[in-house]
Amino acid sequence: MNIQEYISSGILEAYVLGELPREEALEVEKMALEHHEVREEITRIEITLESVAFETAVKPAADLKDKIMQQVDSSQQQAGANVVSMPISNKPNYWKYAMAASVSIALVTTILAFNFWSKWKSTEVELNNLIAQNERIARDYNTVNNKLEDIEHEFSILSDASYRKVVLQGTENAPQALANIYWNPASEEVYLNIQNLKELTQEQQYQLWAIIDGTPVDAGVFDSGQSGLLKMKNIARASAFAVTVEPRGGSENPTLDTMQVMGAVGES
Amino acid sequence: MSPIYKGKLTESELIALLKQKDKAALGYLYDNYSAALFGVILRILQDKKVAEEVLQDAFMKVWDKIDTYDDKKGRLFTWMLNLCRNLAIDKLRSKEIKKVGKTDDIEENVYHVEKDYLVQQSVDGIGVKELLVRLRDEERLILELIYFKGYTQSEVSESQGIPLGTVKTRLRMALINLRKELGVE
Numbered sequence: 001m002n003i004q005e006y007i008s009s010g011i012l013e014a015y016v017l018g019e020l021p022r023e024e025a026l027e028v029e030k031m032a033l034e035h036h037e038v039r040e041e042i043t044r045i046e047i048t049l050e051s052v053a054f055e056t057a058v059k060p061a062a063d064l065k066d067k068i069m070q071q072v073d074s075s076q077q078q079a080g081a082n083v084v085s086m087p088i089s090n091k092p093n094y095w096k097y098a099m100a101a102s103v104s105i106a107l108v109t110t111i112l113a114f115n116f117w118s119k120w121k122s123t124e125v126e127l128n129n130l131i132a133q134n135e136r137i138a139r140d141y142n143t144v145n146n147k148l149e150d151i152e153h154e155f156s157i158l159s160d161a162s163y164r165k166v167v168l169q170g171t172e173n174a175p176q177a178l179a180n181i182y183w184n185p186a187s188e189e190v191y192l193n194i195q196n197l198k199e200l201t202q203e204q205q206y207q208l209w210a211i212i213d214g215t216p217v218d219a220g221v222f223d224s225g226q227s228g229l230l231k232m233k234n235i236a237r238a239s240a241f242a243v244t245v246e247p248r249g250g251s252e253n254p255t256l257d258t259m260q261v262m263g264a265v266g267e268s
Numbered sequence: 269m270s271p272i273y274k275g276k277l278t279e280s281e282l283i284a285l286l287k288q289k290d291k292a293a294l295g296y297l298y299d300n301y302s303a304a305l306f307g308v309i310l311r312i313l314q315d316k317k318v319a320e321e322v323l324q325d326a327f328m329k330v331w332d333k334i335d336t337y338d339d340k341k342g343r344l345f346t347w348m349l350n351l352c353r354n355l356a357i358d359k360l361r362s363k364e365i366k367k368v369g370k371t372d373d374i375e376e377n378v379y380h381v382e383k384d385y386l387v388q389q390s391v392d393g394i395g396v397k398e399l400l401v402r403l404r405d406e407e408r409l410i411l412e413l414i415y416f417k418g419y420t421q422s423e424v425s426e427s428q429g430i431p432l433g434t435v436k437t438r439l440r441m442a443l444i445n446l447r448k449e450l451g452v453e
Contacts, residue, residue: 010436013443016342018350019420029341042342044452048443050304050345051450052415055399057303058310060320065298068327072294075328 006031007041016045154229157182157191166241168261174198179261181241188234190219197260200224200245207246209254210238221250240264279344286334294331301345302327305352312356312418313363322359326352357418402449407442414439 170177285293
């Protein structure tokens with residue numbers, strides 16, 4: 001570092017006025033040891049400030065010197081008195097009382113500590129129970145909330161005039177079966193609600209078909225036993241819908257002799 | 269030439285005696301340094317009674333703490349000067365905290381000091397005016413605030429909106445110009 005730049009930065013003035021943080025002050029002291037110019041400049045600043053103080057000196061009240069000298073005397077006497085009084089103190093007695101006090105304090109502290117410890121333990125158990133209960137309630141609440149959202153969504157579909165309802169009646173295979181399609185030709189969305197479809201084996205799934213220009217087109221698969229509205233694949237136009245039983249995952253072409261329900265789309 | 273060498277003792281002799289808890293040396297210290305230190309304290313506190321209390325505390329501190337003074341790090345007067353400034357500034361702040369409402373906070377003080385005639389007025393009675401009259405206005409303001417009023421450089425930088433580096437160099441220029449005035453080599 002350039003020493004002249006260092007000196008003219010004003011850091012030495014700040015150092016002399018005691019304004020530098022400890023590390024910076026140590027740095028300045030190191031520089032002063034290494035560079036005599038820095039040392040000399042510090043001394044010049046010190047003498048300048050000192051001279052300013054002497055040039056602008058103000059005499060304090062005349063009795064202040066006596067007050068200070070008296071205070072020094074009394075503080076020296078106090079210090080002396082303390083030194084003398086220490087050996088006089090009655091050691092054996094003092095220790096006896098100190099021991100007794102320590103033992104009782106230790107005893108009381110132990111009892112209190114145990115008392116607090118057991119209270120703390122039982123509080124901890126209660127707290128854990130409350131946390132568990134709280135989690136359970138939060139889970140229940142979420143379930144209910146999800147269910148409510150589903151219902152609200154279904155209700156909005158059922159009450160939406162742009163959805164057309166197509167009733168699928170049971171075929172000879174399942175005369176009791178029934179299903180409803182809610183279909184919005186504009187947005188092409190298809191929802192299915194099944195009622196009374198029989199249980200299938202693990203290997204089987206139901207498959208919905210849309211009949212477009214006399215050709216069945218896959219509209220998605222679903223498991224038996226579902227409630228509510230099932231979202232199926234989007235269908236732009238269809239003259240009828242039908243549900244067949246297919247191997248799990250669905251087929252490319254419907255197995256017509258397993259057809260469960262069917263219904264034609266009425267004129268809008 | 270320099271006022272420190274008045275009397276019979278050199279600075280190092282004085283320090284040695286003080287470290288031996290020589291009461292006469294404390295008396296000598298008081299006779300030679302109390303007025304210079306009292307001026308510093310009085311200009312910060314602007315109240316004779318309070319300034320005398322602080323000066324008394326300062327001399328007790330010098331007496332008790334003389335062992336912590338290291339003459340390799342700086343002159344005895346600088347050590348006492350900073351001790352006095354710190355005590356005075358602490359006193360000023362504790363007083364300002366007490367008189368809530370009437371408080372002259374730094375901004376207000378600085379605002380007053382900015383007006384030149386008030387600068388002159390506030391230091392007139394305490395013999396500073398002639399010394400500072402040859403300084404440039406901005407140098408005088410910085411020296412006023414830091415040395416005679418006891419603000420730190422960063423406080424001056426913040427309240428005056430002057431970069432810290434500029435405050436530092438202005439203080440330096442002010443002290444260099446004062447040297448010529450005072451004949452410091």
